[in-house]
Amino acid sequence: LVIIGVTPEGRKERVAIADGFRESKASWQEVLLDLKARGLQAGPLLATGDGAMGFWAALEEVFPATRAQRCWFHKMGNVLNALPASQQAKAKAAMQGIFMAATRDDAMAAINRFITTYGAKYPKATDKLVQDKVSLLAFYDFPAEHWQHVRTTNPIESTFATVRHRTTRSRNCLSRATFLGLAFKLMEEAEKSWRRIRGADKIGPLLDGVPFRDGIPVQDDPPEQQKLAA
Known part of the structure; x- marks a missing residue:
């Protein structure tokens, strides 16, 4: 189970890597609660994932305000x-x-x-x-510059493809801790080639509650609408 986030400066960062049982709700919930315990109290504005129902069910419980974007x-x-x-x-x-x-x-x-x-x-x-x-x-409720980054889980898939290729054959030969350590080191190496996302300057307005409509900031919404849109 892997989660990649983006810092306020637009830098991609691996924030969680763990093993789980068939991507179950309990497994994802453990990962998300760990993020919360490490300081992610408000939760992300948007989460992008595939159809794994365990992730979405866990996200709704741990970070209910987070918007969902299906890959x-x-x-x-x-x-x-x-x-x-x-x-x-x-x-x-x-x-x-x-x-x-x-x-x-x-x-x-x-x-x-x-x-x-x-x-x-x-x-x-x-x-x-x-x-x-x-x-x-x-x-569509986020900056147009970010669309290519949030419409799919490709940032995770492309990185984890290398990890999967290197670990598939050795999966049954390693302990759980050794396997996770190997996956961690492979992802750590992959991170060196990650680039900042486009439109990093739009992250600040997002965090300040400025709503976006069709990728464009809407400055004339009343504060309550801004809060809901964010």
Whole structure:
């Protein structure tokens, strides 16, 4: 179980790495409570993850105010798996048109077009998209410069791919502590190549409660709306 965060200066940082039982709620809850004990009292503004229900259930209990952003990479895989191979290339392009839309309204229009195209013949595929549409579009309430960083879990996936490659064959030959130590050192080495996120200057306004709509700061909202939007 891995969590990567971003500092107020825009620097990516590994904040947690632990082993867990099948990504269960209890396992994720232990990781999140440890973060809280180490000082993350308010919780993150946004959390991006895949469909692991254990993570979202634990997040709702430990940091209930944190917004959820479902990973588009994983969601596309889930939807495409429910479509015949002959339809997958066109459907993938249609889904990319959703999360690359300039505004939330444009994204919703693209979702509706997807439903119109595939809903009658492949309802299981469209249901997988519709059921998470709110969390799939959460990134629109954050700076446009950050969208490429928060729409997917790629920052974790790309880093952990190296860890997985190096540890898969030795998994049954190492103790739990040794295995975690090896994974930690591999990630520590990978961190050296991490770059700051785009739009680091937008983190300050976010933390100050300035709301964003379609990636643009909204300065004229009343304070209470600012608080809710953040």
